[in-house]
Amino acid sequence: MRFVFAGLFSLILALPAAAAVDVQQVRSPSGIDAWLVESHDIPFVALEIRFKGGASLDAPGKRGAINLMTGLLEEGAGALNAREFATARDALAASFGFDVNDDALSVSAKFLTENRDAAIDLLHQALVAPRFDPDAIERVRGQIAMAIRSEATDPGKIAGRKFNAMAFGDHPYGTSENGTLDSLAALTRDDILSAKDSVIARDRLYVAAVGDITADDLGQLLDRLFAGLPATGAAMPGPADYQLHGGVTVVPFDTPQSVAVFGQPGIDQDNPDFFAAYVLNAVLGSGGFSSRLMREVREKRGLTYGVYSYLYPMDHAALILGQVASGNGRIAEAIEVIRAEWQQAQAQGITETELEAVKTYLTGAYPLRFDGNGNIADILVGMQLQGKGVDYLVHRNDMINAVTLEDVSRVAARLLNAEALHFVVVGKPEGLSSTN
Structure with a gap:
């Protein structure tokens, strides 16, 4: 995960050992479920969100679209371009992280209690109204292309990619979530918009929160944060049949x-x-x-x-x-x-x-x-x-x-x-x- 962790957050104390963690199961007014551990010692909340399915939901012929889309979620949203979004986030002493693998898209957020509403509003914009500006698309596309080229010179990465390709063939597990240089270059803004709706949807949503927030407040927060998301996303891929022999x-x-x-x-x-x-x-x-x-x-x-x-x-x-x-x-x-x-x-x-x-x-x-x-x-x-x-x-x-x-x-x-x-x-x- 890519976190920019403000210095204040390094002071956060650990909760008790696992057996002493008191987990509450919360349901928001609109029916969103979450797990919560309240800890009011420090005015800070950590929020972890998962959208099940991840990069394995790439449409046929569009491998790498969900990964590219994920990299763009922090590159501007709503009325804010990429620089303005980063400035607003930093002014709140908040951190957002977006990552994806073949099974889940991950969103991580950390924010102070006093800035909670503003931080949630900003994150909501990233999830519901990312801009996908042309300059941001090309910038992130270039970063991913650089990663693909780098992996092509790394023996460990080459071995892993080859093993997956032989093991899983045409299933998404058989190819890199980055896509190839050719598939990445061919992705359009419309492909990125479709990728977002495929995976960022309420029917595959999982949430956990830890910190200075009550169950009632968390329920209200969830409804604000996820308002406007599609009800359903793309169908999950089928089983990945293992095709390798000794x-x-x-x-x-x-x-x-x-x-x-x-x-x-x-x-x-x-x-x-x-x-x-x-x-x-x-x-x-x-x-x-x-x-x-x-x-x-x-x-x-x-x-x-x-x-x-x-x-x-x-x-x-x-x-x-x-x-x-x-x-x-x-x-x-x-x-x-x-x-x-x-x-x-x-x-x-x-x-x-x-x-x-x-x-x-x-x-x-x-x-x-x-x-x-x-x-x-x-x-x-x-x-x-x-x-x-x-x-x-x-x-x-x-x-x-x-x-x-x-x-x-x-x-x-x-x-x-x-x-x-x-x-x-x-x-x-x-x-x-x-x-x-």
Whole structure:
């Protein structure tokens, strides 16, 4: 997220640990739902808004339109051009952030209580009446084009894009939300207007607020903020069928170090076995220097500075992904070790010692995420998007602690598949060639 955070806001204190966060479910007079945590110690409010669907709602042939539109939301609205809008926002000591991925468009706002009404009016204009002035369109289009060109020289980005394209084909997940240079150049102002109505609509709206505001005041604020939005947006895309099989794809690139992105099908976040899979992956690949992959690939063999894996549940697909970088002469060995560790975890699960250590880490680290109004609001809106209830905050650590060694072994045997792992390697790897 792109935030310009006024210096005063750095003084905001963290709320209590997760279990002590009192979440109210608020419904505005017009029927907009939101979650609220009141905290009146400091005259400040953090607001997190999500519009479900995100850049995956790009119309056919218009890839990159929603991303371009998102970048223009702070480039002038209503009677204010881009410079006037920025001046008005800064005069209020407010900050607005706009971002998008394939599953959601995010809006973040932070403002002082004394400027709340004016800040909301300004944000309302950005959501309802963005100007999309020609000069702003060309300026932001140029920034995105620069990012596309930069990504074309980044081995990690190249590997990720290639993996997605092979995994998801024609589904929006298969292409970058930036679009291509050609698709970006072809977008018109009418395309941008259509993109806005596709995603910024009330039927896909999620809101969380934390700070110096009451439930009644929040309800009134929501109706003012979202007045005039379309009732419905574009239809959600269908499932993203995973199309990759195990193997290796080499993308030649002149660099002394190869980068590999690897993955296989994963597990949905609402699956009853998700927490067992989460614990499993924490031991296998996401636990920093304590993870098996780091120990075997880096510490024992010195093949890389870093290797990791993570669960990646999206709205329309779920993956287990990872990344490693190594010298061209050693990347083949790094891949061999990763496959071996995957196979061992699949066959044997983890140990009791590993299970207890990772439980201690995961449950102890969780409250540390609640270290400010903005972070709490972000967590709450994310919970709503995932379909979780407010009691998740209280019971999340209990669900981690409830995972047994037998659960992890069962899930490892079912979920992990070393033969299904596909590695996209960008560089000049020695001893590796594409298998497909």
